[in-house]
Amino acid sequence: MYDKSSFKIKNNPVIMGIESSCDETACAILRGRKILSDEIISSAAVQAKYGGVVPEIASRAHTDAIGEVCEAAVKNAGISFSDIDAVAVTYGAGLLGALLVGLSYAKALAYALNVPLIAVNHIRGHISAAYLDDELLKPPFITLLASGGHTAILYTKSFTQFEVLASTSDDAAGEAFDKCARVLGLAYPGGPNVQRLAEKGQANINFPSALVKNSVRTQFSYSGLKTSVINYCHTLEQRGEEVPKADVAASFQQAALNPLADKTVEFARKYGVTTVTAGGGVVANGYLRERLIKECGKAGLKLILPEKRYCTDNAAMIASEGYNQYMARNFADLDLNAVAAIPLK
Ligand code: KG4
Numbered sequence: 001m002y003d004k005s006s007f008k009i010k011n012n013p014v015i016m017g018i019e020s021s022c023d024e025t026a027c028a029i030l031r032g033r034k035i036l037s038d039e040i041i042s043s044a045a046v047q048a049k050y051g052g053v054v055p056e057i058a059s060r061a062h063t064d065a066i067g068e069v070c071e072a073a074v075k076n077a078g079i080s081f082s083d084i085d086a087v088a089v090t091y092g093a094g095l096l097g098a099l100l101v102g103l104s105y106a107k108a109l110a111y112a113l114n115v116p117l118i119a120v121n122h123i124r125g126h127i128s129a130a131y132l133d134d135e136l137l138k139p140p141f142i143t144l145l146a147s148g149g150h151t152a153i154l155y156t157k158s159f160t161q162f163e164v165l166a167s168t169s170d171d172a173a174g175e176a177f178d179k180c181a182r183v184l185g186l187a188y189p190g191g192p193n194v195q196r197l198a199e200k201g202q203a204n205i206n207f208p209s210a211l212v213k214n215s216v217r218t219q220f221s222y223s224g225l226k227t228s229v230i231n232y233c234h235t236l237e238q239r240g241e242e243v244p245k246a247d248v249a250a251s252f253q254q255a256a257l258n259p260l261a262d263k264t265v266e267f268a269r270k271y272g273v274t275t276v277t278a279g280g281g282v283v284a285n286g287y288l289r290e291r292l293i294k295e296c297g298k299a300g301l302k303l304i305l306p307e308k309r310y311c312t313d314n315a316a317m318i319a320s321e322g323y324n325q326y327m328a329r330n331f332a333d334l335d336l337n338a339v340a341a342i343p344l345k
């Protein structure tokens with residue numbers, strides 16, 4: 001077994017990242033921050049039949065896919081397994097059975113290769129997607145994190161430390177998109193489908209903003225907005241009137257996303273940083289991206305917006321966060337277990 005204390009850190013390590021927290025089985029290889037390969041097999045199409053992710057189906061799909069994605073990642077990176085310097089894996093948060101598939105593979109591989117195992121918090125992975133977009137990016141910066149499980153604005157102080165400046169008191173933004181999609185009769189995953197419908201509509205319905213008014217601390221809430229969308233649709237249906245679904249989607253989207261973009265820029269100004277980054281599945285939303293570009297532009301802030309495929313779940317972001325932990329010599333033991341829920345801080 002390699003000795004943790006005397007382990008020699010390399011400048012441009014080859015890091016394998018593995019992600020299996022939800023319905024994507026993914027593996028990527030990075031040399032430093034450079035992506036050599038990035039493979040993904042998704043069970044989303046199967047899950048769509050059930051209107052959401054069924055944990056047992058996800059676990060079985062990961063079991064079928066894990067060997068294939070990891071072998072493809074090594075092959076497409078043009079390396080051999082023996083070239084890998086560390087194995088980074090999502091250990092939480094996520095579906096326990098799903099996480100265990102990636103974790104078991106990562107542990108076995110790290111042990112066989114006698115290289116460090118790195119435990120990656122999925123959410124930190126989303127934050128670290130920004131480093132893939134700009135290899136020279138250095139903290140401090142303000143990060144907008146918006147996924148299916150989290151919605152927050154963070155002050156990223158260093159490569160391994162962040163402070164939560166604002167968060168949601170109930171649903172995450174992605175969850176709200178998924179629920180709104182269900183009300184509008186759209187398939188899972190809801191976010192992209194709500195966006196597509198919103199592009200055909202007008203934001204002419206006055207839904208409550210996701211920003212909580214009169215709170216001492218900046219706080220978001222999606223429950224009022226969700227209830228409002230449900231009530232609006234049900235009232236029209238009960239009257240036998242047609243629901244203007246595209247307008248509902250467009251109005252919901254603005255109420256859900258405007259405060260996220262605007263508050264992110266406000267915090268960047270307040271903290272005197274020059275750079276804003278973003279991550280998480282909701283950051284793949286075209287409307288949010290445009291708003292961030294516009295608002296950061298007006299405020300003279302540099303915006304690092306990861307490519308859409310690196311906003312939704314992927315393994316390159318896990319390897320990127322693995323790189324931060326590798327440089328900090330933060331290596332896990334082989335008795336590492338999966339954790340279903342990890343608090344943001
Ligand atoms: O980050 P992610 O892939 O997984 C989690 O860690 O949760 O985020 C998934 C969430 C889902 O709720 C999905 O509906 C949402 O991101 N999402 C979007 C879009 N693409 C994915 N929401 C709004 N617009 C999109 N284009």
Ligand code: ZN
Pocket residue numbers: 122126147148280281312313
């Ligand atoms: Zn995610």
